[in-house]
Amino acid sequence: MKLSTELLILGGGATGLGAAWDAALRGFKTVVLEKGDLAHGTSGRYHGLLHSGGRYVVRDPQSARECAAENAALRRIIPSAIEDTGGYFLSTPADPADYADQFLAACHTCAVPVTEITTAQALQREPLLNPRLGRVFQVRDAACDSFDALHLLAHGLRAAGGEVFLRHRVTEILKSGDRVVGVAGENLATGEPFTFHADLVLNCSGAWAGHIAALAGCEVKVTAGKGVMIAMNSRLVNTVVNRLKPPADGDILVPVGTVSVIGTTDTAVPSPDQYAIEDWEVDLLMGEGEQLIPGFSRHRALRAWAGVRPLYDPGGKDTRHMSRAHALLDHEERDGVSGMLSMVGGKFTTFRHMAQLLVDAACAKLKTDRPCVTARTLIEPPGTPLHALPKRLEALESGKWQTASDATTDTGQPPTASHQQPAATICECELVTRSQIETNLRQSGSPILNDLRRDLRLGMGPCQAGFCAYRAAGIIHETLGHSHRNSNSQLLQFLQERWKGERPVMWGHSLRSLELDLHIYRSILGLDTLPTEREIEVYPTERTS
């Protein structure tokens, strides 16, 4: 496949899609290439926090200011992906008492809105919190579902005429002399090669940015800082809770959807593609959870996952102390290679700001003056309800999803053709219906069960796909008509993928759940002996929440 465009953006995470959406709104012909699915990298593996800036006020005032401004901006742009939980910074008996005054002063300096509240007020709203709280500050933290956010950006991008190509892996940067003129690679879904030419290539590949830059002959040192998170089975809090101390492991608990996520650890790993979750990391997070919520470790841990922060800090110390700031790299200035810009580092909360800087720089390179409009452009959600469970429940209850194929028959009425596929709820934990799956399959054409999970949250709830994986595999088989080997492979790959995130938290109820799942999938369904198409692949663990 061959194609020409003005801007070619590498990376389908928050940085890349943010930049693509921005560029498309400014009238550029824009194409995004992503080697996996939307949010396949770090964006899909974060804790779900929209920063108020409070986390950075003491150590990194610049980031704090940007977070505060972008927090307000994203609430305007993608409100449907944000739950306004609010946030607390609170000191437990284990935290340094003198940090509170420093924090408050720094919030004022960085224009991060903050209000001190009494411990009684905090405990009234969050009764599970440690009753021996010290001071509590309220900030404008929120929960942001990155899958929802990225789907909105992709939707906004397509509406503005841009295109996204998933499962397109770049293997070569095409150059003409010292000028980057495009990329070549492979469509991983079909195995076909592709060549895309562009006036300018924007490298937004996050933790993989060093790899992409190297293909163009430029050296960019991105450190992969692994952060482990654990999803707890319920919303232990309804407010984001931060520890009032310098950033450390296990200092935040974020309510996301039906679960709460505790994070994070921070260790450098040699590659963004190879890392494991260690027992000590899980133990550490569970232990820190105890400080926030006494009895924390007796609640069920659903799964653990890790994301790799793309840290760019040429003066690099250890990853915990490396800057979370972004950097715009002009390879013409820096390496003598024109036609390509890289945006490295940064964090989810500031993706819009990073996109603006990047596309401003692109405008300068292409010698055109087009102002950024993203700060005041609302992305309306597409027709189907997004991830938020209450919205799904409402839709299901009100019968909005009962299309012809979803209706149930009344007792005594012979079924008509349109009544033959009742609105079976395939995934009960996340309220995913048969018609949603069928619609998604028809629209995306992707037979991959893992994509359904990211798109619809199928299998992300408490049973961790124990019941829905078989049902969904059957629907994929019936709808797309692939070979049985392909369908078997999808199902086995999906179960293996789920298992990787569950394995680090295998004790208590999770272990019971594993025995049940094994019983279903091995003993009753005999899946372990089904013929498959290919070896089951191993990817790093992805987030669930």
Added chain:
Amino acid sequence: MAYDLLIIGSGLSGLFAACCSARRGKRVLLIARGIGSTHIGAGTIGVMNNPADLEAAFASPDHPYAKAGRRALEAALAELQTICTEHDYPLHGELGRNLTLPTAAGSTRQTCLAPQTMIAGDLARPEPFALAALPGFRDFSAALAAANLKACVITLPLPHAPRRTSGAPHTSATDLALLLDRPDYREALIAAWKPLLKNAPPRLGLPAILGLAHSAQAHGHLQSALGLELFEIPLLPPSVPGMRLFDLLRDDLAAHDGRFILGPTVTGQIHEGRATVTADANGRTKTHTAETIVLATGGFLHGGLAAESNGAVHETVFNLPVDTAGLGARTHWTSEVFFGPHPFSRFGIRVNNYLQPLDASGKPAAHNLLAIGSLLAGADRLTEGSREGIELATAWKATQT
């Protein structure tokens, strides 16, 4: 009241031990916190996926089969068959020769005994078969199963599909089984299906929904009216064939004056070598003792064993020592591969050849305490396919004391 036998746990092993004892005239009390393994099982009796491995299990001293012995296994299977036949739910098969039956994903499973409703699915038989696709029933994908089994699919709409009173917009296997218990519903179904089955192969596979209390009638009625052999394929839990086993064993226990209390949480005490248990039903506690107390609380799934994040594993009623094969750190409990084999599967209680649980020093923990079923250490039941066989054999042996 003084009981000869007090059984804790209502899975297959607990229920079967209770029935066997009650049938021998013993005074039996069964206490369980909830319903056990039957409702998640396939409703079949697996003894060993590869029958040739059975001898090795009997010869391996730590295997639960070795603790029970061959005679117990043979007698247990025979007694279960007798009980089931008396309840008009015959189980077919014989030790040493497995049936190969289809699964709902189109794979195969090995089983020693299977109910009448399933045996026509024997894949060793040469006659072709079709699988029934029931539109709107989400727990059975005939298309995927048939593709794997190289069978054909016949779409058979369910007449008068009931609207769920709960508002749930789907029909469950239990709903359908209850409907199929009704002759009038079966007549409606026959009328709707008969024309669609004119050119069908001689055998037809259905999800396991053919009646609950009256499955023999349902199966026989449909077979003769539709003019072909029908076989059920087990589904995701809750399992209709498993419920039938539970119901008939419960009824048999009641018919032989056994007592069954479902609900209380049970804690055990051992005092001067004698075990007693305290049942707590919402704060109302009662202490029971018996000539023999049989612990049949199951493994991790059913709550007989519990694991903590710090690597501690304990038995939940008497806090008996658990054999974890020296695997302290939880990383070693599981395999990186979802399907295993997972080392934790072998965790459990160590017993002597009388099935008495052993304390840390290797002596019987109490003279009147036995442990049976999936609680016992030393077997990977999932890999072996030995779960029900071990449950029955150890239960039968526990009733011989």
